[in-house]
Amino acid sequence: MPITVPMIEEKEFKTKVRGYDPVEVDEFLDEICDEMIVMQEEIARLQAQLAQTKRDLAYVQPAPQRPAPAPAPVVQDVSESAQKLMANAQRLYDETIAQAKEEAAAIVAKAKDSVSTELLDKKDALQKQVDDMQVNAKAYRQKVYSLMDELRSLLDAANLD
Numbered sequence: 330m331p332i333t334v335p336m337i338e339e340k341e342f343k344t345k346v347r348g349y350d351p352v353e354v355d356e357f358l359d360e361i362c363d364e365m366i367v368m369q370e371e372i373a374r375l376q377a378q379l380a381q382t383k384r385d386l387a388y389v390q391p392a393p394q395r396p397a398p399a400p401a402p403v404v405q406d407v408s409e410s411a412q413k414l415m416a417n418a419q420r421l422y423d424e425t426i427a428q429a430k431e432e433a434a435a436i437v438a439k440a441k442d443s444v445s446t447e448l449l450d451k452k453d454a455l456q457k458q459v460d461d462m463q464v465n466a467k468a469y470r471q472k473v474y475s476l477m478d479e480l481r482s483l484l485d486a487a488n489l490d
Contacts, residue, residue: 332463332466334362334365334366334369337358337361337362337365338358338359338362340358342354345477345480345484346480346484347480348477348480349473349476361462361466364462365462368455368458368459368462371455372452372455375448375451375452375455378448379444379448382444382448386437386440386441386444
């Protein structure tokens, strides 16, 4: 079961003779809660940023190609030079469109790679922080249990005397 902020805030510990200072324990648990809240907010912010980036990339995707419009019928009395000019203009138009589509695809691919890499790096860093906090919490819990066992042994020994 994952530990949540409310679970930490609501946790009550029994008090024993010469135990930990409850105020100090509460302050430490409050610090853990604050850090968890900050990390949860950062994760939510990064997920929102990723979703926005995906929407932006979907918007930037190149539009489906439309067939080139059929050239207007050339009137028979149009001179040969006008026909050459139209052919050159169409070729230039086609080349420009093809080049623009290639550049757009390259820009979109580069943007996807850089955004994805950056977000994955941030996600990995946050996951490492969460993992470290979980390890520290487990170690702290084990230390508390160990000290409680030691205290119990001391009390048992004191009662036997």
